[in-house]
Amino acid sequence: MENHTNIGIGAERTREIADRVEAFVRNVVVPYEQDSRRDHHDTPTDELVTEMRGKARAAGVLTPHILADGSHLSQRETAIVLQRTGLSPLGPLACNTAAPDEGNMYLLGKVGSDDIKARFLKQLVDGDARSAFFMTEPASENGAGSDPSMMLTTCRLDGNHWVIDGRKAFITGAQGAKVGIVMAKGDAGASMFLVDLPDPAITIEHVPNTIDSSMPGGHATVRIENLRVSADQMLGQPGEGFKYAQIRLAPARLSHCMRWYGACVRADEIAADYANRRQAFGKTLIDHEGVGFMLAENLIDLKQAELMIDWCAAVLDTGALGTAESSMAKVAVSEALMRIADRCVQVMGGSGVTSDTIVEQVFREIRAFRIYDGPTEVHKWSLAKKIKRDWKARQ
Template identity: 55%
Template sequence: MDFSLSPELTELQARVRAFIADEIVPFERDPRCTAHGPDESLRAELIAKGRRAGLLSSHVSPEFGGLGLTHVAKAVLFEEAGYSPLGPVALNIAAPDEGNMHLLEAVATPQQKERWLRPLAAAEIRSCFCMTEPPPGAGADPSMLQTTATPDDDGYVIDGGKWFITGAHGAAVGIIMAKFADGPATMFLADMTSPGIVIERAMDSLDTCFPGGHGVVRFEGLRVPKENVLGEPGEGFRYAQVRLSPARLTHCMRWLGAARRAHDVATAYARQRHAFGKTLGEHEGVGFMLADNEMDLHVTRLAIWHCAWVLDQGVLGKHESSIAKVVSSEALWRVVDRSVQVLGGQGVTHETVVARIFADMRAFRIYDGPSEVHRWSIARRILRGEKPREKNA
C-alpha cells in the first residue's frame, strides 16, 4: 500500500487549497448566500473565478473541458474544495451536477452529451436528479417508484410527483426516474422549462449550500421524445447505481473538507481562548475533543481513499461506498458537533462558519441513503457471503 501523493497531485492539492482560501472564503458572508443556496449572480461570480483558475469540472474528461481526475485524485481535490461551503460551487463539483455529469459521461449518447453534458461541464447550466418522491413513492427504497412513463407514438408521457429535488429551481435539465406499467424503471432527460413540469415550491431545509435549494416538482403529461431516454429503457435502477456509488463518495470527500474546516476553527479558538488560568486546549475536556476530531478525520479519509481506489479498479463499489458513507457521515458529524462545543457560545452563532457547517452537515446522514439503510445493505451482503468487489458489468 502506498499512501503517498504524486508530485502532480500534491501541487494540485496546494493550488486548490490556496484558491479556496484566497478567492472563495471571502465570499462566505456575501448577502447573496440565501436560505436556498448561493443565488445565480453569486454562483456566476464564483464559477468565473474557478474558470480563470483552470479548475472547473475536474472530474469530467478533458474531451468535455475537465481534468479527467481519477477517483483517488478527486478525493484530494474535493476535500480541499469542501473546506468552504462555496468551494464545490466555484469548482462546478457540487451535487447534483457533479453526479449528473458522471452519469451522462458514462451512459448518454453522443448527441445527449453535446446537448447537456458539455454546457454542464462548462458550468453554463445547472441540472437536477428527479428520483425521490413523497409517500407512498420512492425514498430510501427506490423500488417504491410511483412516477409513470406511458409510451405514445413518438415518445413517452410522464406523470408523477417528486420532492427533495436539489437544484430544481434554476436547473436547465432534469434526469427523471419513471417506471413503465410493467415495472422497470427508466431514466429520461428533459428540459426543465418543458410544458408539463411544475416546480411547486422550494422546501425549507437546514442546509443552505446547494444552488436552488430543494424543490417539490410535479410532472403533468410531460412529453419526452424517444431520443431523450438516457441509456436503455428499463435499466434505470442499474444506471442509478452507476451514478450513486461515485456520487455518494464525492459527498464524503466534500464534507471531509467542511469538517476539517470546523476542526481548524475550533483548534484556533482553543489555542487562544483562556479560562481557569490556561488556554482551553490545555484542559483535558477540550483537548480530548480535539484529539477525537483528529482521529475521526483520519479514519474518514482512509475510508474515502480506499473506496476511491476500489472505484479506480473498475469496480462498482456498492459495498465499499456504503461503508464509506456511514463511516464518513457519522464521524464527520461528531467532528462538527465537538467543534461547536469547543467554541461554546460562538459555536451556536454565525460569528464563525462552524454553525453553518453544522446545519449543512446534518442532512449528510440522510441523503444518498440513510445510515440505517446502508447498514442493512452491508449486513445483507455479509449474511449472503457476497464478494464485495464484483466488476462493474
C-alpha cells in the same frame, strides 16, 4: 491541508490541481462566505454562484476533476481534489464540483450518447448550467425513497416520444436548473430521461426550508404532468434506470464524503485556533484536558475518514460497482464527520452556534448528510443483507 495518500501515477498532476484549488478556495472563495446574496432559504443565489464560477474559470480551477480532453481523474485523485473544494461550503459551487451536478456529470459521462453529451453534459462541465436528479417521491404517497422499487412516476411510449407523469420530492436544485434527469417506471422497468428545464409540464409545488443551506434551488417537491420527451433523450436503454442509478449513486455517495471531509477540516482548524487563543481559568482552552481531548479525537476521526474515503475510491477505480463499499464509507465518514462538527461547536461554546464562522453551518450540513444519499440505518440494513447472503453462500 495535507494529504499523504499514495495516489499512484498521476500523483504530481493531482497535487498540482489540488494545490491550485485549495489556494483558490482559501483566498478567493472564503471571503464570499459573508456575502449577503442569499435567497429566503439562506442558500446562495445563482448570481453569486455565477460570479464565483467566473473567477474559478479565470483561475483554471473550474470543474477541476474533469480534464481539458474530457477525461476524468480517477476516484482516488478526485477525492484529493474534491476535499480541497470542500474547505468552504461555497467551494464546490464555485469550482463546479457540487451535488447534484458532479454526480450527474459522472453519470452522463459514463452512459450518455454523443448527442446527450453535446446537448446536456457540455453545459454542465462548462459551469454554465445547474442540474437536478428526479428520483425521490413524496413519502405521503408511499413513493420511492430509499427503496427506489416503490417508484410511482410512470412513462409510456407514444409514437417517438415518452410521456411521463408523477410527483417527485426533495429534488435538489430543481429551482433554477437547466438540465434534468427524470426517472420513471414503464412496462420494461425504470428508465431515465434527459430534459431541458424549465419545462411547462414540470411544476415546482413547494421548496421547504431545510436544515442545510449550501445547495442552490433547495429541495423541491415537483409535479410532472404529461411531460413529452423525445425517444433519443432516454439515457441508455429502456428498463435500465436502476442500473444507471447505481452507477451514479456509489461514486456520488463517496463524493459527498470527500466534500464534507474538507469542510470538517476547515471547521476543525477554526476550533483549534479558538482553543489556542481563548483563555479560561488561568490557561488557554487547549490546555484544559476536556477541550484538548476533543480536538485530539477530531484528528483521529479525520484520519480514519480520509483512509475510508481512499479505500472506497480505490475499489471504485478497479471498475467494481462498489455498492457495499460506498455504503460502508457513507456510514463511517458521515458519522465521523458528525462527531467532528459537534465537537467543533462544543469547543467554541457560544461562538460555535453563531454565523460568525462556518462552524455552525458545517454542523447543520453534516447533520443533513447523514440522511441524503441513504440514511445511515438504510446502509446498515443493506450491509446486513449482504452479510446474510454471504453466509448462505458459504453453507
